[in-house]
Amino acid sequence: MSIRLGLIGVEDNLEWIQSVVKEYSEFECIPFLHFYEKDVISILEAHSHKVDMWLFSGIFPYSVAEKWGRVQKPMFYVPYTGTSLYKTLYRILYHHHLDINQLSFDALKTSELKQIFEELDIDDSSSHLYEEPKSIEDVVEYHEQLWKKGETSAAVTCAWQVQKELEKRGVPVFRVKHTKSAVTSVLNEALKTQEMLRFKDRQIAVQIFEMDLFSSMSISSFSSDEMYDMEIKNTQKLLKYAKRIQGSLKTVSPGCYVIFTTRGELSDITDNFSVIPNLDEIQDITKGNITCGIGIGPSAYDAEMMARNALLQARKHGKENWMVAFDNKTFKGPLGKKESLTYSYNDKDMQVISERTSLSVATISKIDSILSKMGRSEITCQDLATKLQILPRSARRIMSQLEKSGYAEEIGEETPHPRGRPRKVYRVLLRGTVR
CATH class of the missing domain: 3.40.50.10660 (PrpR receptor domain-like)
Structure with a gap:
């Protein structure tokens, strides 16, 4: 299968770069002409689903896409050598x-x-x-x-x-x-990246479903036969879902199921692990109280252990949440939620801060991810509590620990409502502070 390469360039080099790409049988080149920086984002938004990776004619349009931050496909640009x-x-x-x-x-x-x-x-x-x-x-x-x-x-x-x-x-x-050697060099790099991604897609992925369909009603109102019938129906739906993602289903216990598949299959149906899949096979199930953990690993055992860790993190956010644990020691989720974060529990800088503040690496990594997502280092305890889904007093305790250890400082106050109590604003600096 050809690699669909989206080529974004200006009028004096687009056709020439395209002619070099055509020398590679591995690529199907899809050219897009742009004149202004705003055109780049419009092209990316409208045509992302048509390509497997993007090639920019220079660093300027590439920088626009990088700054925009919403491109999930591999990106390359032709350098000026x-x-x-x-x-x-x-x-x-x-x-x-x-x-x-x-x-x-x-x-x-x-x-x-x-x-x-x-x-x-x-x-x-x-x-x-x-x-x-x-x-x-x-x-x-x-x-x-x-x-x-x-x-x-x-x-x-x-x-x-x-x-x-x-x-x-x-x-x-x-x-x-540009020179032809610069174009061929970046195309060879793109081919290597595609091969790496194919290997990545073949990684083992494990999905653990935990269902609680009786939480809103008394179990005593069901006979054992009715409960068994409900279990059978859920199993049948999950079997269809497992077939859809080319996986295999294993029942662990009543209400707990494990599906073994590949990273590529789950990445496709979750839009690169960003949303809960909207599939007919599990639509009825996902409307219930279902919690899901997804794990990625080099072996079935490693992937299952990662999935269990992801499930534990999902539980902390409440029922009906999905979390992913990757083999590079990072979590992502809850999928499809505004408060979704990507954070590491193996970051060396965060581990040092953890030792100095007595806060967990996961908590510090979450704060780092929140600030990165906000695009600033200033935050109130109330905002932190909302984004971490914890009580305000817990957020104040976390901020106090960071402030005592020199990783946060009070810089002012804000009054969100005319009659509201002023809220302290803190500047939190985690990156670049570890020595």
Whole structure:
């Protein structure tokens, strides 16, 4: 089966990169033309289901997708290698006779640029480089300001949009273009990644279902025959579900079932472990009080142990929740919920903080995940309690432990309601604090 490769590029390189991709029989190339940064997100949103992985023509559209943070398929971009720059520099130095120190560069690595200058025996002490561009506008502004101040006589860019905009503003500009070797190199990397993913998809996955269909009624209102009949019906539904995901079903005890399958099958039906599957085979069952733990591991035994750990975590969130435990010692869930988190219980930094605060690694990792998801380091105890689904006093105890150990500090107060009591706002710093 061909790998569906979504290629996002600009008009002056899309067709050329596509011609190189066509040399690989493993790929089915699906090209998408973009002009502005906002186009990239629109393409990703509309066509993600059509591709297996994404290839961007350069770092700019790739950075937009990375910053957006919602792409679940593998992403690659064609880098601008030393060979690409050599060709451009040759034209600048020998045809236009410009001073190398009067140039500004973007989207290249400092180490790469330095190495090229050394090989050409050129002093790079005055070179200007925007190494990690945030946006096209920022890069254009960077080049234009240097030129206006007289610090540079021309710009060297890797982006077609930057070239066009600088030309409009009258700034002399040269464009670094891709080489075929750069494209083939990234395509080979994509093939290796696909092979790794196939191996990953073949990993053993175990799903443990724990049902409590009698919680809202008295068991005494059922005869033993009726209870047995209900058990048989649930088993039949789960057998259909197991067949749907190419797995095998084992009954552990009344109301407890284990299904052995593969990671790839479960990843497909849960949208990469983000939602509870909406399948006809288990639709009636998932409406009941069912808790589920999914485990991924290199062996059936390891996967089952991970599934039991996931089930324990799911129980902490209450019935009808699904959690996943991966073989890299991380949990994810509850699936399909706004408070869903991905957190590790084997992170070395979090283990150090755990030892210093007496808080569990899981708790600290959850807080780290919450802050990452929020995109800021400030939080109140009330918000922490809501997101961790714990009592406010428990959240205050956790924050107190972090504050005493130097991982949190009170920075102010907020009043959510006109007549409400002010809430303390804390800044929590976990990453980069461990020494």
